[in-house]
Amino acid sequence: MDVNEKIKHIEQQIESAVADVKSSKSLQEIKMRFLGKTGEISSLMKNMRDVPPEQRPSLGKLLNALRQWTEEKLDNLESGLKEIELKRKYAEEKIDVTVPARDFPDGAYHPNTLIRNELVSIFAGMGFEIFEGPEIENDYYNFTALNTPKDHPARDMQDTFYLAEDLLLRTQTSAGQIRVMENKKPPIKILSPGKVYRSDDDATHSPMFSQMEGLVVDRGITLCDLKGMLDEFAKKIFGENVKTRLRPSYFPFTEPSVEVDVSCFECGGKGCRLCKGTGWIEVLGAGMVNRRVLEGCGINPDEYTGFAFGMGIERIAMLKYGINNMKLLFEGDTRFLKQFKD
Ligand code: DAH
Numbered sequence: 001m002d003v004n005e006k007i008k009h010i011e012q013q014i015e016s017a018v019a020d021v022k023s024s025k026s027l028q029e030i031k032m033r034f035l036g037k038t039g040e041i042s043s044l045m046k047n048m049r050d051v052p053p054e055q056r057p058s059l060g061k062l063l064n065a066l067r068q069w070t071e072e073k074l075d076n077l078e079s080g081l082k083e084i085e086l087k088r089k090y091a092e093e094k095i096d097v098t099v100p101a102r103d104f105p106d107g108a109y110h111p112n113t114l115i116r117n118e119l120v121s122i123f124a125g126m127g128f129e130i131f132e133g134p135e136i137e138n139d140y141y142n143f144t145a146l147n148t149p150k151d152h153p154a155r156d157m158q159d160t161f162y163l164a165e166d167l168l169l170r171t172q173t174s175a176g177q178i179r180v181m182e183n184k185k186p187p188i189k190i191l192s193p194g195k196v197y198r199s200d201d202d203a204t205h206s207p208m209f210s211q212m213e214g215l216v217v218d219r220g221i222t223l224c225d226l227k228g229m230l231d232e233f234a235k236k237i238f239g240e241n242v243k244t245r246l247r248p249s250y251f252p253f254t255e256p257s258v259e260v261d262v263s264c265f266e267c268g269g270k271g272c273r274l275c276k277g278t279g280w281i282e283v284l285g286a287g288m289v290n291r292r293v294l295e296g297c298g299i300n301p302d303e304y305t306g307f308a309f310g311m312g313i314e315r316i317a318m319l320k321y322g323i324n325n326m327k328l329l330f331e332g333d334t335r336f337l338k339q340f341k342d
Pocket of ligand 1: 171172173174213214251254284285286287307308309310311
């Protein structure tokens with residue numbers, strides 16, 4: 001084939017390659033094939049060496065013209081293709097801001113969580129710090145150190161799940177009091193929320209429930225401090241007009257011990273179904289920390305005194321929200337739970 005024919009041939013090849021090029025990527029391959037270092041036009045140029053010198057200038061012109069023609073053709077095509085591709089990309093990425101948003105059903109806090117958060121914020125506002133003790137406890141922390149040794153009749157008040165001779169699921173968050181007092185010297189002001197376990201199951205009891213414990217130890221703490229703090233707490237959680245009263249009671253780890261009632265926030269104290277006609281509702285147990293408990297933790301009871309209190313979170317939730325069966329708090333039925341959406 002003579003050079004002119006070769007040039008014609010290459011031109012035809014380029015025309016037909018270009019005819020069905022669809023993307024700038026495949027155009028790139030064509031560029032390499034004809035214009036690349038080892039491409040067809042370059043190898044023709046390399047063959048110039050074999051051409052007689054007098055023919056070289058005219059052949060050089062022809063080949064340069066071919067190269068220029070090819071470059072222009074392919075460059076034009078490339079910018080056309082790029083423009084099309086960009087338009088297509090923009091079209092694909094176009095966001096229709098008028099499409100309605102997908103609806104994410106949002107959850108609600110569980111009533112227990114609502115009450116716990118509320119209690120934490122009330123007591124944190126009074127300067128209490130949070131301490132969370134372990135749910136699996138030694139007999140010592142749950143009972144003995146709380147002035148409830150093995151033969152103490154008060155152990156019968158709480159049906160305990162034992163895991164081993166000395167290991168149990170804590171029956172009360174009071175166990176945390178000991179852990180705090182062993183590790184921290186007064187002044188102590190802690191709040192301890194958490195799960196507790198008892199072998200008990202009916203409309204107002206569950207084998208697992210939650211308590212909130214409080215402990216204050218310092219010089220000169222009296223029952224008046226407890227009463228003042230409880231008044232504040234009752235107003236914040238049940239309403240401005242609610243009052244508290246203390247009734248004598250018994251817990252081994254407090255002396256004196258009290259049961260705390262709030263005036264009925266439903267009827268204002270006149271007597272209704274909620275307060276069973278009495279005008280008062282029992283909400284928690286409390287008392288002055290028994291000096292034997294302080295002593296056992298290495299705190300001098302002649303120098304320091306303290307008060308403690310413990311309440312059931314489910315009980316507070318049931319009272320506050322008018323929930324009549326504790327099971328509702330454990331079943332996770334969304335028809336019940338969604339009523340607590342803010
Ligand atoms: N731990 C007691 C219970 O579970 C509640 C309680 C009563 C806690 C009196 C206290 C307290 O801190 O002083 O029944």
